[in-house]
Amino acid sequence: xxxxxxxxxxxxxxxxxxxxxxxxxxxxxxxxxxxxxxxxxxxxxxxxxxxxxxxxxxxxxxxxxxxxxxxxxxxxxxxxxxxxxxxxxxxxxxxxxxxxxxxxxxxxxxxxxxxxxxxxxxxxxxxxxxxxxxxxxxxxxxxxxxxxxxxxxxxxxxxxxxxxxxxxxxxxxxxxxxxxxxxxxxxxxxxxxxxxxxxxxxxxxxxxxxxxxxxxxxxxxxx
Amino acid sequence: xxxxxxxxxxxxxxxxxxxxxxxxxxxxxxxxxxxxxxxxxxxxxxxxxxxxxxxxxxxxxxxxxxxxxxxxxxxxxxxxxxxxxxxxxxxxxxxxxxxxxxxxxxxxxxxxxxxxxxxxxxxxxxxxxxxxxxxxxxxxxxxxxxxxxxxxxxxxxxxxxxxxxxxxxxxxxxxxxxxxxxxxxxxxxxxxxxxxxxxxxxxxxxxxxxxxxxxxxxxxxxxxxxxxxxxxxxxxxxxxxxxxxxxxxxxxxxxxxxxxxxxxxxxxxxxxxxxxxxxxxxxxxxxxxxxxxxxxxxxxxxxxxxxxxxxxxxxxxxxxxxxxxxxxxxxxxxxxx
Numbered sequence: 279x280x281x282x283x284x285x286x287x288x289x290x291x292x293x294x295x296x297x298x299x300x301x302x303x304x305x306x307x308x309x310x311x312x313x314x315x316x317x318x319x320x321x322x323x324x325x326x327x328x329x330x331x332x333x334x335x336x337x338x339x340x341x342x343x344x345x346x347x348x349x350x351x352x353x354x355x356x357x358x359x360x361x362x363x364x365x366x367x368x369x370x371x372x373x374x375x376x377x378x379x380x381x382x383x384x385x386x387x388x389x390x391x392x393x394x395x396x397x398x399x400x401x402x403x404x405x406x407x408x409x410x411x412x413x414x415x416x417x418x419x420x421x422x423x424x425x426x427x428x429x430x431x432x433x434x435x436x437x438x439x440x441x442x443x444x445x446x447x448x449x450x451x452x453x454x455x456x457x458x459x460x461x462x463x464x465x466x467x468x469x470x471x472x473x474x475x476x477x478x479x480x481x482x483x484x485x486x487x488x489x490x491x492x493x494x495x496x497x498x499x500x501x
Numbered sequence: 502x503x504x505x506x507x508x509x510x511x512x513x514x515x516x517x518x519x520x521x522x523x524x525x526x527x528x529x530x531x532x533x534x535x536x537x538x539x540x541x542x543x544x545x546x547x548x549x550x551x552x553x554x555x556x557x558x559x560x561x562x563x564x565x566x567x568x569x570x571x572x573x574x575x576x577x578x579x580x581x582x583x584x585x586x587x588x589x590x591x592x593x594x595x596x597x598x599x600x601x602x603x604x605x606x607x608x609x610x611x612x613x614x615x616x617x618x619x620x621x622x623x624x625x626x627x628x629x630x631x632x633x634x635x636x637x638x639x640x641x642x643x644x645x646x647x648x649x650x651x652x653x654x655x656x657x658x659x660x661x662x663x664x665x666x667x668x669x670x671x672x673x674x675x676x677x678x679x680x681x682x683x684x685x686x687x688x689x690x691x692x693x694x695x696x697x698x699x700x701x702x703x704x705x706x707x708x709x710x711x712x713x714x715x716x717x718x719x720x721x722x723x724x725x726x727x728x729x730x731x732x733x734x735x736x737x738x739x740x741x742x743x744x745x746x747x748x749x750x751x752x753x754x755x756x757x758x759x760x761x762x763x764x765x766x767x768x769x770x771x772x773x774x775x776x777x778x779x780x781x782x783x784x785x786x787x788x789x790x791x792x793x794x795x796x797x798x799x800x801x802x803x804x805x806x807x808x809x810x811x812x813x814x815x816x817x818x819x820x821x822x823x824x825x826x827x828x829x830x831x832x833x834x835x836x837x838x
Contacts, residue, residue, distance in 0.1 A: 406593035411583035412610040424597035500638040
């Protein structure tokens with residue numbers, strides 16, 4: 279039988295636990311990547327060519343680091359960061375440990391999305407703010423962030439969805455969560471029921487996030 | 502007073518250096534409305550943007566309120582910009598902030614005490630006639646209304662100079678007139694110096710006191726708007742003037758001319774004195790109008806007529822001298838007598 283409903287019911291506590299772990303991993307790594315990625319994205323933008331805090335050196339260094347991290351496939355980053363994880367968390371197994379590599383992967387991803395959404399702002403609006411005599415901080419707070427808000431929310435949506443995908447990968451090395459469940463049961467034990475259930479759960483999660491993100495991004499846009 | 506001294510702006514491009522503004526010097530008096538005219542690429546926009554240092558001139562200085570802006574940097578330059586307002590062709594309002602918040606933004610730049618902000622925002626909106634739009638987002642406004650918000654924002658910190666970068670070029674003719682009236686009103690009531698760039702001679706005719714024409718980064722003609730309209734010297738200036746005052750005649754009309762074709766120019770009050778009818782009554786000549794107009798440049802009339810004078814050559818000569826004696830400028834275009 280492809281999908282054994284009774285088996286699924288009996289496995290519900292495990293599925294539920296895995297779901298919670300996935301949420302924990304995504305919650306931690308999302309918070310960290312927003313906290314660091316947003317300022318990083320802003321710095322990448324305002325120090326780029328032709329902008330009001332142009333700094334070739336800072337922009338070059340940060341850009342290089344961001345590209346460096348982004349060029350490493352997540353599965354390799356995951357393993358490569360074991361030593362750092364060990365220092366930070368004291369363990370390399372479990373959802374909290376997995377959050378370290380997830381954050382490291384998501385920070386540059388989100389930072390680039392923030393930078394890109396700021397690039398969409400008409401340069402004239404920034405220029406008009408400079409002409410009015412606004413301080414750089416005012417331009418960031420009252421021009422860049424509000425004008426890019428809609429795009430940033432879409433960036434958050436994309437980051438969460440990537441984190442869902444990455445968190446499933448973290449399951450391979452015992453990160454816990456839905457991915458872990460799928461690997462352990464669906465792959466090692468040929469348990470189709472769990473495999474199907476995890477895939478459906480992932481699809482539902484991604485759909486809900488995308489829908490909510492789109493709706494929010496549209497609702498707050500005053501254009 | 503606003504002084505632009507030997508401003509040159511050179512752009513470095515992949516193809517080499519391009520001179521945007523070529524050694525331009527201008528003195529603009531306090532309270533004056535000054536027009537910079539030219540086609541796109543003439544350097545007028547670069548010149549305007551050099552005034553508030555949105556673009557730093559390669560050489561030369563800009564003196565506003567006795568301060569050389571090109572010597573300023575960072576915080577000092579930012580403070581100086583508070584006293585130079587600027588409006589734009591595409592308005593450039595913050596789309597995610599209401600009309601009121603857009604103006605508040607400018608006030609905050611000048612560190613206006615929070616308790617004064619609200620009253621000042623209302624005062625500014627009243628001045629531009631948009632009081633009821635305070636809580637509306639820019640997307641819900643028409644082009645003319647957006648420009649009014651732009652003007653309110655530019656005036657928020659009581660600047661001494663207002664720079665207008667093609668401020669009416671994105672507006673329809675009717676809205677253009679209303680924005681120009683508003684600018685004129687602001688100029689009169691606040692004694693604010695206005696520097697505007699445009700390619701529309703109607704705008705210059707409507708509100709400017711003096712003007713320059715730019716070509717290839719250089720100023721090629723400078724003077725009072727009335728004088729330039731009455732007597733444009735450079736071919737490019739003539740081309741611009743002809744967009745407002747055109748004297749193109751169909752060739753068939755020119756072929757049929759049998760008398761002396763003259764262009765008669767009346768400046769100021771003479772335009773309204775009936776010189777031509779007096780001439781026709783006093784001398785035995787026939788006057789046949791081929792083309793004519795009276796332009797009002799800031800309420801001062803400028804009459805320009807193309808006419809064919811027929812009659813005895815002596816009489817025609819005397820008629821022409823008579824008109825000149827009454828203050829007209831007569832130019833013979835074609836003489837078939």
